[in-house]
Amino acid sequence: MRKRMIQLVFVILGISMGYSFLPDLWFQLRITNHILRIPVVNALIGLVVMGILALFLVGPVEKLLNKLEKNLAKQQTEVIIAESIAIVVSLLIAVLISTLFWRSQLFFINTVLPIITMILFAYMGWFFGRTRLNDLMKLFGGRLNSGNRKKETEAVLERKAGDNFHKYKLLDTNILIDGRIYDLAKTGFLEGTLIVPNFVLYELQYIADSGDSIKRVRGRRGLDILNKLRSEKIVPVEMYEGDFEDIPEVDSKLIKLAKLLDAVIVTNDYNLNKVSEFQNVQVLNVNALAKSLKPRVIPGEKLNVMVIKNGTERQQGVAYLDDGTMIVVEDGRYFMNKTIEVEVTSALQTDAGRMIFAKPVHSKRGIKEKN
The missing domain is CATH 2.40.50 (OB fold (Dihydrolipoamide Acetyltransferase, E2P))
Structure with a gap:
């Protein structure tokens, strides 16, 4: 289906370009053949030329579209909407600025400079929409969520309902492999919604497919714990489908997502705990909880x-x-x-x-x- 659509686009381009531009080309080349003045002939010539080009270009274009579809599928809906709105607004501003250049007689100023302006503003809009998602969602009256529609009464709120507001809980790879998160959730002490990002799930899958038997067992244990949490519905568990492709480390992605969602990271990783605290991200460390619940041993016992x-x-x-x-x-x-x-x-x-x-x-x- 995708390939046929691309071929159809090439057909339309060939016919329209032949019909519109070939008469001027014959005039510039001083070709006075009467047959070439017929619009249908020019349209057929354009179709043939574009058909030949399509034999070489359909494959690369299809691969490019396939890659674009995969990247869009990984993006969260709110991110795509925010980026699109920011790009459209930026292009409108670029068009308004470009009207100042169109009256010039110089080719660079009236043609090239407006194109450069639009490209720069489109990139700035994309970057702004990607990095300032929360501000844009507040601007348009929405609230960032993980894909589920909130109640209308919740959407009216513009700020957290006090210090006891139930924040999202982000689970890292180690806490799922550890397994104690399941027991903690069953006790009812863990409130709010648990979020498992896709990049954490991919890391678990990578560990579960490892050639090392020990790592393979640990990875499969993490996947089993995740499936138990979702199937038994002890607490709400949701998936985050977005990713930060410019950040290679999973821990850094987790901290970035925690800042984006104003969430809490649940982990047992000592290093992740310290780095998160340094970046002002709240952390729930299961090891710290276990240490605080240990029986006190007194001298003489x-x-x-x-x-x-x-x-x-x-x-x-x-x-x-x-x-x-x-x-x-x-x-x-x-x-x-x-x-x-x-x-x-x-x-x-x-x-x-x-x-x-x-x-x-x-x-x-x-x-x-x-x-």
Whole structure:
């Protein structure tokens, strides 16, 4: 269908150009053949010439249109509308400015300069429409959403309904692979709409198709978690079909989208958390939530742990709680791969996590027995 439409355009161009321009061309070339003065003959000549050109140009034009269709399909509807409006307004301004040049007798000023002006203003309109989407949507009385039509009462609002307004929650690749987002959503503590951008989904698919078996399992786990969230409808889950082709990194795209939608990023990535905070983007870190919910271990409390490796200092051993908290055991190297009872002496909280210091309980008993 696309190819036939392109061929039809070439046919119309050939006939119209032959009918309109060939008589002047014969006059300029001083060709006085009476047959060439017939409009139908000129139209047929134009059709033949354009038909020959179409044999070489239809393929490239079809590929160009196919690429354009794919790019438009990836764009969000609001972005396309905003870009189109901005381009039309810019072209109207360019036409008004070009009227000042049309009266000139110089070819460059009355012909070339208006064309250059229109090209520059069209590009400026496209750039403005792409980068100032929110402002344009507010200007025309709309609100940016992820593709679903809002209620009329919601469309009237021009600002957020206070600090407790439910913002969009953007999910990154790591939080889907982690899987805890599903359990968190089931508890009901996660409010609002969850948004999964297409570029995050593509990265998950790339990981799931990896040749590394470990990465492949992690990628498939992320896709399974996403499908469970959508199928069970615990919370609203929507897809963002847009992309930022000028930004290569997925994390940078996520931050850009969060700024565009005034959204919150949900992640467990420490580096993404820090970069987002630096760029004034709100982040919900699942690791920070888990750390805040960990039971507090107080000095004097007794625990049963297994020493699994040597510590950094002499005679120290290292054990771990079930939640991954590291315990540094004094004289623990003498109890390697053994489960012993230890008494907590102190706890240290760091940005990387919590560290507990303890010592074997039986060592105290041994001292008491000697006394």
